[in-house]
Amino acid sequence: MAESESTWAFSHDFETQFQELRTQLGARIDALKGNSTADALSTLSLDVAKLAKLLADATGSLPNYAQRQCELQVKALEKSLEELRTSVPKTKFAFKRKAPAPTVPSPPSASAGVAAAKPSPAPTATTNLSISCRSKHYLSLDALPPRDAPSSDLTISDLTQCIVNLLPPGDALQISALHIRNLADCVLLLPTIRGSILLHDLHRCVVVVGCHQFRMHTSTNVDVYLSISSNPIIEHCSKIRFCAYPTETNAPLAGITLSGRSNLSIPKTPYFRNWMDFYRTDCLSGSWTH
Structure with missing residues (x-):
């Protein structure tokens, strides 16, 4: 009670x-x-x-x-x-007419000279990181903005034909949660995180990740290499293939391609038999194969 x-x-x-x-x-x-x-x-x-x-x-x-x-x-x-x-309308490119230079430039004041010598301010740090709006890029940890905390949420969105490689994470960054949406023809090589990962609208992608909780929605033709400590939940997905997270994340990952094939060693586990569909948590999901 x-x-x-x-x-x-x-x-x-x-x-x-x-x-x-x-x-x-x-x-x-x-x-x-x-x-x-x-x-x-x-x-x-x-x-x-x-x-x-x-x-x-x-x-x-x-x-x-x-x-x-x-x-x-x-x-x-x-x-x-x-x-x-x-x-939101996309900004159109247009040439701007340069203003004519003054015939007799005025001498700079002392205060102006001091102001010009000041360095530009550093980018604002954040605890909520984002990688978005890229096409045909290789993206690593260097693509992340400055951060002011070792633990951060990460959003990956609106990517096409990109490789996102955040391995190895190192000591500088701990990802607390992952939010991934609107990806097509991408490969995501991600570390094991302590929190959750939410995926929406992925198409023809490969995802390598470890997490505490995994939820996938409205995705098709995705190969997932996964390590997880709870039951994954899948909603409105088709042609999803699952396999275990590679045993050696420091091993070469070139064997993973968009076809989902890998030459890495994959451990056998009966845990994959427990994976569920969001609407039918009383039975196995029909959205995936192993």
């Missing part, structure tokens, strides 16, 4: 917090309609990803109906954000 009351109290508190954050995000999306900028969209995208992570971390502690309703509300926010992103 005490455990049931504790679960109900957690669910009530969580839903109150979740709905408050969801309402705020919805209002921010509405406010940006017709007046959005790339920076505002990037910040809003990170905040929506944080809400999705908050929900993922609560999985198993919420009633099934409440969990599903929150999932739908997050997906609605993501859809609205995507519609807002596609509505």
